Amino acid sequence: MRVGLAGAGRIGAFHARTLAGLEGVEALVVADADAARAAQVAATLPVAEAVGIDELVGSGLDALVVATSTPGHAPLVRAGVEAGVPVFVEKPLAATLDGTLELVRLVEDADTPVHVGFQRRFDTGYRRARKAVASGELGFVHTLRATTSDRRPPHPDYVPTSGGIFRDCAVHDADAVRFVTGREVLTVQAVGGTKGEPFFAAAGDVASAAALLTLDDGTIAVLTTTRYSGQGHDVRLEVVGSEGSVAVGLDDSLALRSVEDGVSFPAGPVHEAFMDRFEPAYRAELAAFLDVARGAAPSPCTVRDALEASRVVEAATLALAEGRAVALSEIPTT
Ligand SMILES: NC(=O)c1ccc[n+]([C@@H]2O[C@H](COP(=O)([O-])OP(=O)(O)OC[C@H]3O[C@@H](n4cnc5c(N)ncnc54)[C@H](O)[C@@H]3O)[C@@H](O)[C@H]2O)c1
Numbered sequence: 001m002r003v004g005l006a007g008a009g010r011i012g013a014f015h016a017r018t019l020a021g022l023e024g025v026e027a028l029v030v031a032d033a034d035a036a037r038a039a040q041v042a043a044t045l046p047v048a049e050a051v052g053i054d055e056l057v058g059s060g061l062d063a064l065v066v067a068t069s070t071p072g073h074a075p076l077v078r079a080g081v082e083a084g085v086p087v088f089v090e091k092p093l094a095a096t097l098d099g100t101l102e103l104v105r106l107v108e109d110a111d112t113p114v115h116v117g118f119q120r121r122f123d124t125g126y127r128r129a130r131k132a133v134a135s136g137e138l139g140f141v142h143t144l145r146a147t148t149s150d151r152r153p154p155h156p157d158y159v160p161t162s163g164g165i166f167r168d169c170a171v172h173d174a175d176a177v178r179f180v181t182g183r184e185v186l187t188v189q190a191v192g193g194t195k196g197e198p199f200f201a202a203a204g205d206v207a208s209a210a211a212l213l214t215l216d217d218g219t220i221a222v223l224t225t226t227r228y229s230g231q232g233h234d235v236r237l238e239v240v241g242s243e244g245s246v247a248v249g250l251d252d253s254l255a256l257r258s259v260e261d262g263v264s265f266p267a268g269p270v271h272e273a274f275m276d277r278f279e280p281a282y283r284a285e286l287a288a289f290l291d292v293a294r295g296a297a298p299s300p301c302t303v304r305d306a307l308e309a310s311r312v313v314e315a316a317t318l319a320l321a322e323g324r325a326v327a328l329s330e331i332p333t334t
Contacts, residue, residue, distance in 0.1 A: 001025055001290065004061040004085070006053065006076050007068030008032040008041040011090060014275060015067050018283050020045040024290055031056040033068070061085045063293035065286070070163075074099045081112045086293035088286065090117040091171060093306040095163075100303075100310050101332060107303045115289045115299045116306040118175040120235075122284035125248035129239050130180045138241025141181060144221040145238040146173035149229035149255070151272060153207065156199040165209050166190070166316040169225040174213075174312035175305065176237055177223075183215040185312050188326050190319035196228050211316040223316075231255040232270025233277055253277075307333070 001024050005016055008030055020028050028048040032038035035052065042048040051059055057079045064080040066073055066089040074094040080087040093116050094100040107114045120126045132138055148169045154162070162168040178184065192206030200207040208226035215221060232255030237248040254266040271277040291297040311333070315326040 001062040001293065002027040002029065002060055003290075003293075004029045004031070004056050004059065004064040006031050006056055006064065006066045007072065007090075008034075008037045009067070009069070011275075012067035013041045014282065015065055015286060016041050016045060016048065018286050019065065020047050022283075022287055022290060024294075029056060029059055029061065033072070057083050057085060063088070063290065065289070066090060069161075070095045074103055077103055077114060078106060081107055081110050081114065084112050086112055086289075087114045088117060088289040088292075089114065091175075091306065092163075092167065092310060093303055097310060097314050097332065100307050101334065104303045104307050105334075113292050113299045114303050115285075115292050116301045116303060117285060118172060118179075118301050118305070118309065119278050119281040119285045120172055120176045121179050121281075121301055122288065123248070123278060123281040126176055126180060126237065129237060129246050129248050130182075132244070132246050133180055133239060133241075134182065137244055138239060138246065139243030141239055141241040142219055143238075143240040144177055144181070144219065145236075145240075146176060146221065146223045147234055147236045147249075148173055148223075148225045149234040150227050151229055151231075151233045151255075151270075153197060153200075153227040156197070159199055159205055160203040162205070164205050164317055165192070165207070165225055165227070166211065166313040166320070167310075170209070170211060170223050170316065171309050171313045172235075173223045173225070173237070174316075175301075175309035177213065177215070177221045177312075178305070178308060180237065180239060181215060181217075181219060181221075183217050183219060184308065185213045185221075185315070185328050186216050187214045187328065188212070188312060188315040188319050189324075190316045192320050200227070206320070209316075209320065211312075211319070213312070229255055231257065233273050235271075235274075235277055 038050040042050040192209040196207040213221040234255035
């Protein structure tokens with residue numbers, strides 16, 4: 001296969017290495033708005049070559065991976081779909097809800113598949129939690145607790161462009177709650193805190209936040225997220241049912257220290273960031289995308305899934321700004 005990669009930044013360079021090692025990838029064509037960056041990434045991989053960003057989609061691709069900064073996603077997904085090239089796009093699908101809705105209409109009216117990069121759907125733990133819920137072994141599930149905590153705050157310049165902590169970080173938990181439970185969100189409440197460096201408040205953002213979701217079967221889900229988890233990168237999900245409970249991320253890399261006597265768990269080392277936490281999941285999702293592009297499987301995370309996760313974080317952002325509970329029905333679906 002001849003696979004295109006748009007965006008050779010932090011995650012793009014990482015995806016380039018993964019794609020170059022996947023079975024069936026004969027050529028990897030890398031492009032970036034910064035041509036030197038594309039050339040640099042391509043130079044490290046024998047199957048890769050660099051082209052100008054405007055030439056990428058028309059260069060005879062079998063599949064396109066979009067990993068540019070968020071504003072680049074929508075035009076590249078549109079170009080790929082209009083050219084009939086199957087697309088994998090990093091989350092979020094588009095920079096705004098309106099842009100997301102527009103792409104959903106385009107993709108759902110077209111025959112070209114689009115796979116959105118919520119990699120937790122390919123993480124062994126999240127998949128086992130989903131299976132445990134579906135099998136009924138947990139009894140009736142009534143509570144979920146989800147956490148996405150970065151070890152260190154991002155660069156101050158990134159914060160005003162991030163869309164806010166719910167759109168930037170908690171969107172993965174919004175998708176994971178839907179993926180694991182198979183339920184939809186009905187209402188969202190939210191709180192936020194600005195302890196930490198002043199650039200969060202200066203950008204109108206918060207450094208730590210929580211959202212309280214009610215699902216359409218009465219399940220409660222609590223999402224917490226922070227930019228300051230100095231102990232380590234901390235991504236977890238707990239699912240509590242009437243007959244059993246399971247935890248994702250409860251292993252020796254857990255970024256918590258026990259203060260109980262005689263407890264040596266977790267033994268460490270902790271995760272530094274999402275790259276090391278989810279490396280196998282990123283590999284599995286790109287391998288799955290190649291199957292989508294070959295026509296061997298449907299998209300495992302559709303534009304509609306991406307829209308629903310976005311609607312949850314839009315509701316959380318509104319709930320935080322207005323200090324009230326927001327019904328998901330207030331957020332457009334078309
Ligand atoms: N799934 C995940 O866990 C995950 C993790 C990190 C980032 N992301 C997403 O991946 C995307 C990239 O994030 P990053 O951290 O790699 O950013 P980055 O800033 O490190 O890299 C972005 C790259 O895109 C290039 N670029 C920007 N606009 C472009 C355009 N229109 N056309 C071509 N190239 C363009 C930049 O020159 C840069 O090289 C973001 O949308 C982010 O939300 C997802």
